[in-house]
C-alpha cells in the first residue's frame with residue numbers, strides 16, 4: 001500500500017489519484033499527516049491560481065420551497081425559518097451593494113419557489129436587472145429547473161448554474177432529498193453544461209455519508225464537467241428531522257476541500273462562511289479553497305442557508321470583513337479581470 005507522502009507526490013506530479021488513494025487520504029486524522037495534505041493542496045492551488053482568492057456575493061432572495069429535504073431549515077413544512085420573497089427591485093439593490101463592495105460574482109439563490117419556477121420569466125427579469133445594475137457575472141441557484149429554463153437563463157446571460165447533489169450515494173440521497181429524482185437532478189446539470197453554462201456541484205458531509213461515499217462522489221463529479229466544487233459540513237437545523245443529529249466538527253469538510261483540490265487542481269473550491277462564519281474561514285483557505293462564498297450585506301433582512309443569521313448583521317460576512325483573514329494566510333483578493341479570465345478559460349473547455 002502506498003504511503004500518504006507517495007500519494008501526495010503523485011498528485012503534485014500532476015497525476016490523477018485513484019479511488020483507493022482518495023479513501024486513504026480522507027481517512028487521515030493524525031494532525032501532522034493532515035497538515036501535509038493541506039500543504040499539498042495549497043501548493044497545487046498556488047500553481048494554478050497564485051495567491052489570489054475570489055469572493056462571491058450571496059443573495060438568498062426567496063426562502064420559500066416546495067421540497068422537504070431532511071437536512072434543510074427551509075423545507076416546506078418547517079415553521080421555524082423566516083419566509084420572505086424579495087422583489088426584483090430589492091434583489092437588484094442588494095446585488096448592486098454587493099458589487100460596490102468588491103465581490104466578483106452575484107450568486108442568486110432561492111428555495112424551489114413555485115412563484116419563480118412556474119413563471120421562469122420572473123427569474124429571467126431578475127437576472128437581466130442584476131446583470132445590468134452590477135456588470136458582474138451571475139450564478140443562479142434556483143434548484144432543479146426544466147431544460148427550457150436552462151436555455152432561457154443562458155440566453156439571459158447567466159454564467160453559472162449551481163445545483164448540489166449533496167451525496168452520490170443513492171440510498172442516502174433518497175433519505176435526504178425526499179421525493180426528488182436522483183437522475184433528473186444529475187441530468188439537468190449535464191444539460192446546463194452542454195448548453196454552455198458553468199456548473200457547480202456540492203457535497204454535504206455529516207448526514208450519514210462515509211469516507212467511501214465521499215470518495216465515490218469526488219471521483220465522479222468531474223464527469224459533469226464541473227468548474228466549481230463545494231463541500232460543507234451539515235449544520236443541524238431547528239424543526240427538521242435531523243435537528244438532533246450530532247456532527248463531528250469540520251475535519252471531514254477540510255479534508256474534502258484538500259482532496260478535491262488534489263483531484264481538481266485548476267477548479268474553484270469554496271470556503272463557505274455559511275458553516276462557521278468568519279472564524280472558520282482561515283482553516284478552509286489553508287486547506288486549499290480559493291473562493292469565499294456567502295458574503296451577505298448586513299442589516300438587509302437576508303438569510304444564509306445553513307447559518308441563517310451567523311455573522312451577517314455585524315458585517316463580518318463582507319469583503320472588508322474577510323480581507324484581514326486573507327492577509328493572515330498570505331493571500332489577496334483577485335481582480336475582476338482575473339476572475340473573468342477563469343470564466344473565459346472554463347467556457348473554452350468543451
Ligand code: SF4
Nearest residue numbers: 065067069072075111
Ligand atoms: S435544500 Fe433546497 S430544495 Fe431542499 S428543502 Fe432546502 S431549499 Fe428546498
